[in-house]
Amino acid sequence: MAVMKRLDFIYCMTITYSEPVSNCHYTLKCVPADMDRQRIESLKIEVMPENYRSRGQDSFGNQMVYGTIEKAHDVFSCRVCGTAVTGCADSNRQRKGELPGMYLNLRGLTAAGKELESYCGELAKKLAGRTDGTPYGQAVKLMQCLYEDFRYEKNCTNVTTTSEDAWRLKRGVCQDYAHILISLCRMNRIPARYAAGFMLGEGESHAWVEVLWEGKWYGLDPTNNQLVNEDYIYVGIGRDAADCALNRGIVVGGGQQCQQVAVAVKEI
Incomplete structure (x- = not known):
């Protein structure tokens, strides 16, 4: 409940x-x-x-x-x-007429290059047999790995930084965490979208990710390595940050x- x-x-x-x-x-x-x-x-x-x-x-x-x-x-x-x-x-229902395919394309700020594709391949080997077999369970494991391998740091990226560019730096802010996780999910054929809003205890806007599983969108916060809960207020959703400016x-x-x-x- x-x-x-x-x-x-x-x-x-x-x-x-x-x-x-x-x-x-x-x-x-x-x-x-x-x-x-x-x-x-x-x-x-x-x-x-x-x-x-x-x-x-x-x-x-x-x-x-x-x-x-x-x-x-x-x-x-x-x-x-x-x-x-x-x-x-605990989730947001998939909207009528909402096409999952639009959240599978590696485009815009979630466009992946060779380095992010290589990291995705490494995670596939690392996580083999270690998930519950569901897209949601896999996405949670991807979030946990990203949290371990990426560092939060302000003023090293900007609103135009792509997931590939942020991954090369291995550091960034919540927007970068979200874009990278979205890219990783999409490369694993898991529909994922960007979410923007407010969070209890934060003094600025925040970004996280939602993944689609069995007709429902579940929130994951890779910056804090946790599931989205009652401390979050949604303001916008989209394919990437550009849709939620x-x-x-x-x-x-x-x-x-x-x-x-x-x-x-x-x-x-």
């Missing part, structure tokens, strides 16, 4: 421009939504400067907030806060920009 928690969350993002910008077109995907594993009890969204904005969903079911700010401004910010009930289930935008002008993000999650 799943253990449920009520979690208050706050996501704050501020972009400061060295010169004023105008005609800012933005898309935000930093809004948690109801799903099998969680229920959103309350939600408040603030975007500054104030403007007309719309809500929608992308093809993966992620919540989007988008709009245009025509007037000149040198600071753009958004604040999303609310309460989520988590641990409502928490904010994107196009502006006119602006010069240099500085972005600051803060996340707070506490149990109530």
Whole structure:
């Protein structure tokens, strides 16, 4: 039986421009939504400067907030806060019409090269006969091996780093852990997808992996070498991090920009 928690969350993002910008077109995907594993009890969204904005969903079911700010401004910010009930289930059901094949392709940020393919081959020999024979059990073993062979380190990768590039470095952050595990799963014909969100005890956004088994998506967190539980709040899912970017935008002008993000999650 799943253990449920009520979690208050706050996501704050501020972009400061060295010169004023105008005609800012933005898309935000930093809004948690109801799903099998969680229920959103309350939600408040603030975007500054104030403007007309719309809500929608992308093809993966992620919540989007988008709009245009025509007037000149040198600071753009958004604040999303609310309460989520988590641990409502131990998995997320496969959506109607959702094709597993899209989560098997080694593409984009999960594209694997020779070094990652070689590592995958080494793990196949190492784990032979050591899993329970299910795709889920195999994915858990892959996560455990990756945790032992990869090191967490900030500022050595960026949002464009592929799983192959991160594996060459043997170090990176949660996005890199997730991309590498996704690549390893897909090379073993296990449908795997990227998940982004918030985690109790973390002061920033987090990323993990879901694998598909018998019509359900199960969460694995390779950065912490653990199964996803009631401490996690889902914000986005997709093929890789590019599908789950928490904010994107196009502006006119602006010069240099500085972005600051803060996340707070506490149990109530």
